[in-house]
Amino acid sequence: MTDPPDLILRGIGELVTNDPARAAAGLLGIVENAAVAIRRGRVAWAGLLEDLPDEYFDLPDLDCAGRAVVPGFVDSHTHLVFAGERGGEFARRLAGESYESILAAGAGIQATVRATRRAVRDSAAAGLIQSARLRAEHMLANGTTTVEIKSGYGLNVPTELRMLEAASAVGKLVPIDTVGTVLGAHVVPPEFADDREGYLRVVEEEMLPLLAPLARYCDVFCDAGAFTVAEARRILEAGKRYGLKPRIHAEQLAATGAALLAAEVGAVSADHLDHIDAEGAAALAAAGTVATLLPVASFSMRTPQAPARLLWDAGVTVALATDCNPGTSFVESMQFVVAVAALETGLSPAEAVWAATRGGALALEEPDKGWVGTGAVADLVILDAPSHVHIPYRPGSNLVWKVVKDGVIVVGDEPGEG
Ligand code: NIG
Ligand code: FE
Numbered sequence: 453m454t455d456p457p458d459l460i461l462r463g464i465g466e467l468v469t470n471d472p473a474r475a476a477a478g479l480l481g482i483v484e485n486a487a488v489a490i491r492r493g494r495v496a497w498a499g500l501l502e503d504l505p506d507e508y509f510d511l512p513d514l515d516c517a518g519r520a521v522v523p524g525f526v527d528s529h530t531h532l533v534f535a536g537e538r539g540g541e542f543a544r545r546l547a548g549e550s551y552e553s554i555l556a557a558g559a560g561i562q563a564t565v566r567a568t569r570r571a572v573r574d575s576a577a578a579g580l581i582q583s584a585r586l587r588a589e590h591m592l593a594n595g596t597t598t599v600e601i602k603s604g605y606g607l608n609v610p611t612e613l614r615m616l617e618a619a620s621a622v623g624k625l626v627p628i629d630t631v632g633t634v635l636g637a638h639v640v641p642p643e644f645a646d647d648r649e650g651y652l653r654v655v656e657e658e659m660l661p662l663l664a665p666l667a668r669y670c671d672v673f674c675d676a677g678a679f680t681v682a683e684a685r686r687i688l689e690a691g692k693r694y695g696l697k698p699r700i701h702a703e704q705l706a707a708t709g710a711a712l713l714a715a716e717v718g719a720v721s722a723d724h725l726d727h728i729d730a731e732g733a734a735a736l737a738a739a740g741t742v743a744t745l746l747p748v749a750s751f752s753m754r755t756p757q758a759p760a761r762l763l764w765d766a767g768v769t770v771a772l773a774t775d776c777n778p779g780t781s782f783v784e785s786m787q788f789v790v791a792v793a794a795l796e797t798g799l800s801p802a803e804a805v806w807a808a809t810r811g812g813a814l815a816l817e818e819p820d821k822g823w824v825g826t827g828a829v830a831d832l833v834i835l836d837a838p839s840h841v842h843i844p845y846r847p848g849s850n851l852v853w854k855v856v857k858d859g860v861i862v863v864g865d866e867p868g869e870g
Contacts, residue, residue, distance in 0.1 A: 455493070457512060457860070458489075458490060458491045458492075458511045458512065458859070459489075459490045459511060459512055459513070459514060459830075459856070459859060459861075460487060460488070460489050460490070460504075460508055460511045460512070460513040460514070461487060461488045461490075461513070461514050461516055461521060461832070462501055462513050462514070462515050462516065463487075463516045463517050463518060463519075464485070464486040464487060464488065464501070464516045464519065464520070464521045464834075465484065465485070465518035465519055465520055465838050465839075466482055466483075466484055466486075466520040466521070466838060466839050466840065467482065467483040467486035467498065467521050467824060468481070468520070468521065468522040468523065468805060468809075468824070469481040469482070469483060469498060469823060469824040469825055470523060470806055470822060470823040470824065471498075471823055471825045473825070478802065479803065480802050480806060480840065481823075483499060483500060485500060485502070486498065486499065486500060486501055486521070487499065487500075487501040487504045487508075488824060488832065489504070489505075489508040489511060490830040491511075491859070493829065493830055493858040493859040493860075494820075494827060494828065494829060494830055495824055495825060495826060495827065495828045495829075495830050496508070497826060498824050498826070514854075514861075516834055516853075518838060519834050519836060519837065519838065519853055520834075520835045520837055520838055520839050520840055521832055521833065521834050521835070522595075522805060522809060522832070522833050522835065523809040523810070523813075523821070523822050523823055523824055523828075523831060523832060523833070524595060524596065524597025524598065524809070524821070524822075524831030524832060524833055524855065524856075524857065525594075525595045525597065525598075525786035525787075525808050525809055525812065525833065526597070526598045526771075526808070526809060526811075526812030526813045526816060526818065526821055527591060527596045527598070527773050527774050527776070527786055527812060528600045528721065528742075528744055528771050528773045528811075528812040528815035528816050529600055529602075529721075529723050529744050529746060529773035529774070529775050529815075530599055530600055530601055530602065530773065530774055530775065530777070531602050531604060531605070531635075531775070531776060531777035532587050532588065532591075532599060532601045532776055533568075533580050533583075533584045533601055533603070533605070533615045533618045533619050533622075534564050534567070534580075534583075534584075534605045534777065534778055535567040535568045535570065535571035535580060535583065536563065536566075536567030536571075536778065537778050537782075538560070538563060538564065538778045538779055541559060541563070541779070542782075545753070546754075551753060551779070551780065552676060552677050552705060555639070555677050556677060560779055561604075561605070561638060561639050561779060562639065562641075562642065564605045564777075564778055564779065565606070565607050565639075565641060567605075568580070568605040568606060568611060568615070569606065569608070569611050572606070572610070572611045572614045576614060577614045577617045577618045577621065580614060580615065581618045581621045581622065581625070584601075584618055584619070584622045585621075585622050585625050585626060587776065587784055588622045588625075588626040588628050588630075589626055590784040590785075591774075591784045591786075592626060592628050592855060592862065592863060593852065593855070593863055594784060594785040594786060594787055594788075594850050594852060595785075595787060595833040595852050595855055596628065596784075596786050597628060597629065597821075597831035597833075597855065597857050598628065598629040598630075598631070598812070598813070598818065598821060598831070599628055599629070599630055600630075600631045600633055600669075600773070600815075600816055601616075601619035601622070601630055601631070601632055601633070602632075602633040602634075602635040602638075603615040603616050603619075603632075603633070603634055603663065603667075604636065604638035604671075604673075605638070606636075607636065607638065607640075607641035607651075608641065608654075609654070609658050609659055609662060612634070612659055612663060613662060613663060613666070616632045616634070616666040616667060617666065619632050619666075620632060620666060627857045627858070627860070627862040631668050631669070631816050632666050632667035632668060632669075633667055633668065633669040633670070633671045633699065634659065634660060634664070634670050634671065634691065634696060635671040635673070636654075636655040636659040636663070636687075637652075637671075637672040637673065637679050637683070637684070637687045638678070639673065639677070639678050639679075640679075648683070652686060652687065655687055655690070656686065656687065656690040660687075660690055660691055660693075660696065661694050664691075664694035664695055667696055668696070668816075668817075669691075669696055669697050669698070669720065670690075670691025670692075670694075670696035670698055670699070671698075671701065671723075672684040672687045672700055672701065673701040674700055674702055674710040674713065675701060675702075675703075675704050675705045675710070676705045676706040677705065678701075680708075681708060681709050681713050684700060684710065684713060685713055685716075685717065688700065688713075688717045688719070689717065692717075697720050697817075698714070698717045698718065698719040698720065699719050699721040699722070699723065699744075699815075700713065700714045700717075700719050700721075700722050700723065701723055701724055702714055702722045702723060702728070703722075703724060703725050703726060703727040704723075704724035704725075704726055704727070704749070705726075706727060707727040707728075707729065708727075709732075711725060711728050711732030711733075711735060711736060712731070712732060714736065714739070714741050715735035715736055715738065715739035715741055716739075718739060718741070719741050720741065720815065720816075720817060721741060721742040721743070721744045721771065721815045722736055722741050722742070722743055722744070723743075723744040723745075723746060723773070723775075724744075724746055724749065724758065724775075725743055725758040725759075725763070726750055726755060726756060726757065726758045728743075728758065728759065728762075728763070730762060730766070733759075733762055733766040733768055734766055736763070736766075736768045737766050737767040737768045740769075741768075742769045742770070742771050742814055742815040743763045743769070743770050743771070744770075744771040744772070744773050744811075744812075744815050745758045745760055745763075745770060745772055745793065745797065745807070746772075746773055746774070746775035746781060746789075747760075747772065747789060747792040747793045747796055748774060748775065748781045748783045748789055748792050749775045749780040751792050752781050752782070752783075757796050757797045758797065760793065760797035761797075764799065769811060769815075770799070770803070770811050771807050771808075771815040772786070772789050772790065772793050772807040772808040772811060772812065773789065773808075773812060773815075774786060774789055785850065786808050787843050787849070787850065787851060787852075788848060789808060790804045790808050790843045790844055791843060791844040791847035791848070792847070793807065793808075793844075794843075795844060801840060801843065801844050801845075802840070804843075804844060805840045805843060809822040809823075810822035810823055829858065830856060830857075830858060830859040831856065831857055831858065832855070832856040833854075833856075834852075834853045834855075834856070834864075835851045835852065835853060836851050836853040837851045852864065
């Protein structure tokens with residue numbers, strides 16, 4: 453493979469670096485009138501344009517004409533691979549039915565499981581790849597450069613396997629990095645309705661060992677109507693035996709104690725947390741578990757938001773993600789997530805942007821992403837706006853001018869422009 457071309461971004465009106473060495477400039481480490489030099493897909497230098505070292509002067513350059521630049525968004529919680537849609541169910545929820553009652557009646561997640569199994573029967577992974585690829589392209593066009601993708605709509609070994617194969621295929625078809633997570637314990641599938649123990653053993657003994665090479669993490673939907681804390685502990689410990697680190701859907705629908713379990717098992721991330729309390733927040737802070745908040749899921753469910761301020765002020769590392777899925781959060785744009793977070797959860801625009809970039813990178817244990825400085829992966833978003841504040845200020849807009857992935861302009865590279 454040839455090296456990506458070198459590139460200098462000049463004329464950056466506002467550069468969000470998220471660099472702790474620039475903490476004097478605030479959480480986002482903002483540099484105004486900045487430049488970024490990129491070599492071999494990494495940031496070689498970032499700082500004031502007037503300080504740009506001579507050695508970079510002759511690199512090919514792009515004038516950002518005063519625009520803002522932020523690190524590529526890291527979407528650390530998605531269910532990107534699925535078949536079908538659930539618009540009818542969404543309308544029923546708006547008319548008053550609950551998510552839990554729809555699930556208990558065999559629809560909800562189970563409807564997507566039926567559609568996903570059918571798609572795999574009809575076309576192996578091909579149909580799943582095609583729809584997931586389109587969603588990943590939309591994500592990239594909206595500034596996401598890394599995306600976590602869970603299984604969990606197969607709930608049997610062959611379909612779960614196809615889901616994770618589709619997830620990794622997407623990462624080869626679209627210039628976006630993908631990270632796989634096994635979510636075999638999403639809900640109990642109908643054929644095991646009377647034998648939960650039997651299904652737990654399928655996940656532990658068959659699914660996790662077979663799927664481990666395609667994934668980095670093991671996740672469990674630990675909540676009312678899904679898995680108990682004791683069941684989740686079993687699955688997450690089993691995942692560890694196959695090298696899969698734990699992350700967990702916790703406290704979304706009810707207060708269950710799942711956040712304490714996350715801390716106990718050393719989960720990399722605990723996600724949703726709409727019902728977490730101060731004790732749970734303190735436990736996550738002490739364990740170093742990232743709190744991944746999914747504000748568009750709560751927005752779409754019209755339920756109260758997670759206590760983002762409590763978590764942040766307790767010293768928990770906060771990430772934001774889309775939760776992109778056909779049930780609770782059919783959204784691909786991290787910009788929209790930042791907007792809902794800033795408008796509805798009590799995070800400031802700066803905190804929301806940090807959580808959607810650096811927070812997401814930490815939730816996926818990718819230390820070289822989510823910041824801009826020497827050695828960082830050159831994943832950058834150039835906004836058609838003067839400041840990161842425009843992301844929540846103009847909700848629903850796609851403010852992306854160009855996206856740079858691994859040092860290459862992959863969105864907005866029209867000939868004759870720039
Ligand atoms: O993260 N809560 C569990 N899983 C998804 C919803 C999946 C679905 O409804 O299809 C979530 O919100
Ligand atoms: Fe989820």
